[in-house]
Amino acid sequence: MSPKHVRQARGVVGIPSHSPFLARVSGPHEAPNCRPPDHQFFTAGGWVEEQRGVLAVGGQRRPPTPSPWGASIGCCLSAGVPLPYNGKVAGLASVEGLEIGFPRPPGGVVRVVRGGEFAVTEGDSVALVGESGCGKTLSALALTNLVPEPGRIVGGRVVVDGEEVRGLSEARLQRLRGAVVGYLWQEPGMAFNPLLRVGVQVAEAGVLRYGWSRRQADCRAVELLRAVGLENAEALAAGYPHQLSGGQRQRALLAAALAGDPRLLVLDEPTSALDPLAQQSLLELIGRVQKARGLAVLLITHDLQLAARVARRVVVMYAGETVESAPTQELLAAPAHPYTQALLYCAITPPGGVPRPRGEELATIPGRVPPPEAWGGVCRFAPRCDRAMARCRTAHPALTELTPERRVRCFLHAGAEDGGG
Amino acid sequence: MAEHTLLAAIELGRRYPQRGAWVRRGPGTIPALRGVTLRVEAGESVGVVGPSGAGKSTLARLLAGMEAPDEGTIAVRGVVVSPAPARRRALLRRTVQLVFQDPATSLNPRQRVGAAVREPLTVRGVGRREAAQRGLELLRLVGLWGGDALAKRLPRDLSGGERQRVALARALACEPQVLVLDEPTAALDASVRGQVVNLLHALWRQRGVALVVVTHDLALVAALCQRVVVLVDGTIVEEGEARAVLAQPRHATAAALVAASAPTLRGWNLKGCAHVGP
Numbered sequence: 001m002s003p004k005h006v007r008q009a010r011g012v013v014g015i016p017s018h019s020p021f022l023a024r025v026s027g028p029h030e031a032p033n034c035r036p037p038d039h040q041f042f043t044a045g046g047w048v049e050e051q052r053g054v055l056a057v058g059g060q061r062r063p064p065t066p067s068p069w070g071a072s073i074g075c076c077l078s079a080g081v082p083l084p085y086n087g088k089v090a091g092l093a094s095v096e097g098l099e100i101g102f103p104r105p106p107g108g109v110v111r112v113v114r115g116g117e118f119a120v121t122e123g124d125s126v127a128l129v130g131e132s133g134c135g136k137t138l139s140a141l142a143l144t145n146l147v148p149e150p151g152r153i154v155g156g157r158v159v160v161d162g163e164e165v166r167g168l169s170e171a172r173l174q175r176l177r178g179a180v181v182g183y184l185w186q187e188p189g190m191a192f193n194p195l196l197r198v199g200v201q202v203a204e205a206g207v208l209r210y211g212w213s214r215r216q217a218d219c220r221a222v223e224l225l226r227a228v229g230l231e232n233a234e235a236l237a238a239g240y241p242h243q244l245s246g247g248q249r250q251r252a253l254l255a256a257a258l259a260g261d262p263r264l265l266v267l268d269e270p271t272s273a274l275d276p277l278a279q280q281s282l283l284e285l286i287g288r289v290q291k292a293r294g295l296a297v298l299l300i301t302h303d304l305q306l307a308a309r310v311a312r313r314v315v316v317m318y319a320g321e322t323v324e325s326a327p328t329q330e331l332l333a334a335p336a337h338p339y340t341q342a343l344l345y346c347a348i349t350p351p352g353g354v355p356r357p358r359g360e361e362l363a364t365i366p367g368r369v370p371p372p373e374a375w376g377g378v379c380r381f382a383p384r385c386d387r388a389m390a391r392c393r394t395a396h397p398a399l400t401e402l403t404p405e406r407r408v409r410c411f412l413h414a415g416a417e418d419g420g421g
Numbered sequence: 422m423a424e425h426t427l428l429a430a431i432e433l434g435r436r437y438p439q440r441g442a443w444v445r446r447g448p449g450t451i452p453a454l455r456g457v458t459l460r461v462e463a464g465e466s467v468g469v470v471g472p473s474g475a476g477k478s479t480l481a482r483l484l485a486g487m488e489a490p491d492e493g494t495i496a497v498r499g500v501v502v503s504p505a506p507a508r509r510r511a512l513l514r515r516t517v518q519l520v521f522q523d524p525a526t527s528l529n530p531r532q533r534v535g536a537a538v539r540e541p542l543t544v545r546g547v548g549r550r551e552a553a554q555r556g557l558e559l560l561r562l563v564g565l566w567g568g569d570a571l572a573k574r575l576p577r578d579l580s581g582g583e584r585q586r587v588a589l590a591r592a593l594a595c596e597p598q599v600l601v602l603d604e605p606t607a608a609l610d611a612s613v614r615g616q617v618v619n620l621l622h623a624l625w626r627q628r629g630v631a632l633v634v635v636t637h638d639l640a641l642v643a644a645l646c647q648r649v650v651v652l653v654d655g656t657i658v659e660e661g662e663a664r665a666v667l668a669q670p671r672h673a674t675a676a677a678l679v680a681a682s683a684p685t686l687r688g689w690n691l692k693g694c695a696h697v698g699p
Contacts, residue, residue, distance in 0.1 A: 131612050131613075132581065132610055135657050239653045245473065245474065246473055247473065253524045257527035266579045272607070275471075275472045275637035275678075276472075276637055276638075276681035276682045277472050277677055277680055277681050278472070279680060279681065280680075280681035290543075302610040302612070303611050304611065305684060309684055342526070342612070342661075343611065343612060346611045346614070346615055347611060361619050362614070362615030362618050362619055362644065363615055364612060364613060364616045364619070365583075365612040365613075365615075368579075368580040368583075368613075383510065409690065
């Protein structure tokens with residue numbers, strides 16, 4: 001950050017340039033423990049301003065305080081600055097009737113998600129389950145309006161932390177990212193910038209949210225890496241992503257996701273690149289982190305079995321829409337939608353616990369997810385469904401409440417209504 | 422003994438250069454495999470399991486002749502084919518074919534499905550018309566019944582399971598006796614994984630193709646393999662009948678792998694769901 005940008009930032013909040021506070025600030029990096037009143041950061045989205053209500057006491061050195069949590073997660077709360085982002089609880093994130101569209105050359109828009117619905121409350125764990133191409137990842141990206149260009153949210157409501165995401169300015173969105181919603185991506189190899197040191201990337205969210213100085217960021221990065229169970233954290237933080245093994249990278253990525261103290265952690269196929277040992281230990285780690293911080297978790301996976309291990313609620317998505325949503329136990333015991341039933345029986349080891357003997361045919365779902373152009377006004381699963389009726393091919397079912405906890409989008413269930421589009 | 426074994430890898434060793442080494446000549450210093458001996462009889466199915474970094478993929482690449490071992494030899498029916506001059510190495514390539522983990526990256530994205538399957542045939546000198554005919558037969562063999570229309574499609578138009586079946590059809594074009602599969606289902610959805618597993622099983626049973634399944638998915642080994650080899654840090658630590666090893670692993674790492682895979686091996690135990698949430 002150059003002095004010029006700091007000057008611009010001062011202009012924004014209108015602190016007079018003769019302020020005695022500013023007179024002592026020689027620059028953000030020269031006086032690492034003395035924070036200027038506001039910051040600008042260059043991110044992928046452009047210059048972003050961050051104004052904080054808490055001003056550091058001018059000129060006083062503030063060494064990073066030791067964490068009251070010791071080496072456990074949650075060390076960042078000791079950074080001495082802000083309280084949780086907004087102070088709001090419950091209904092952390094909810095998505096209703098989500099539609100995400102991508103422009104199609106001759107002037108049209110293809111809506112690849114049409115009818116995404118799920119909600120995550122504070123401290124909850126929810127799994128989004130479905131085959132690839134069902135819109136799981138896009139729906140999770142919509143939580144912070146990170147839908148990749150040229151796609152965008154074209155319909156529905158996405159409310160995160162009490163705010164409607166669609167209308168938010170880029171600066172407000174930037175505050176949600178990392179500070180309310182943290183992401184752990186599927187491919188740890190691709191999620192890191194190969195040219196930047198691991199420590200810098202791990203601390204980035206914290207730098208953006210809390211304005212950590214470089215020295216503080218280095219310190220926190222090491223603390224975070226230790227907290228996710230990485231040995232030799234100093235060396236790893238100083239190294240580059242390619243020097244880490246797959247399991248280490250995934251842990252470092254988790255540390256990076258936690259740096260901004262998010263309240264919702266989105267895990268996109270977190271274990272599919274890992275061997276069973278690393279999978280197990282990562283899942284256990286995430287469980288510990290979740291308990292220690294009261295984090296909410298949104299797991300994205302195609303593996304219902306993994307979802308069952310982690311989540312209290314399962315939301316099944318098919319062809320861009322939510323088809324079933326239920327508490328995990330109920331869903332596994334009595335899946336209501338034919339797609340959920342089919343997914344359950346696709347596992348190499350089916351429910352019931354008896355491994356299939358070698359040579360027995362494994363169940364599959366014939367056909368494939370239809371492309372968005374073919375969705376029409378009918379049930380999207382009907383072509384692959386062995387219980388499809390005449391009505392399924394002429395009307396589109398709405399997501400209907402079975403019990404207060406369960407919803408399903410299928411005409412097989414009494415009371416299912418025509419949902420249009 | 423070795424004369425009768427279809428594929429015999431004896432005391433294989435492979436070293437890779439140290440990370441960041443400027444000169445990558447000669448054998449490296451990091452041992453990826455040490456003294457690995459694996460015999461594959463005709464029509465057998467063997468699983469190779471182990472944690473990441475154990476050398477599973479290195480073994481697969483050596484068996485398929487993509488790399489030459491630094492120590493030890495690979496023999497096909499008693500003929501040493503690796504390390505060996507190019508002419509004899511060709512025998513290894515005819516006998517053993519490798520199928521990669523991710524069909525999205527192992528297939529040429531700009532090559533149509535039919536051309537991809539025909540390519541190994543035309544390389545062997547099969548005429549164009551006959552190659553087209555055999556290509557369609559191969560696609561049907563792997564359960565892709567789309568005919569000409571399917572052969573004209575690009576890999577991106579296919580689902581993950583279909584793509585992996587195209588990769589299998591291509592590997593089968595040279596009529597190999599051994600298929601080495603490096604994580605054949607890791608990149609696939611649970612819903613299409615069964616397609617590939619069923620197909621592999623049918624190929625093994627009906628056509629007598631020997632399978633070497635390299636994976637960390639023990640459920641896949643249980644579903645496909647007769648015998649299993651556990652590889653840890655480049656050496657074989659346990660070997661035996663698949664069901665016996667999975668039921669009662671003796672080596673500590675093998676036991677840890679089995680324990681970590683318990684949820685996938687034992688299926689859903691509704692009471693045992695370890696919920697992370699409060």
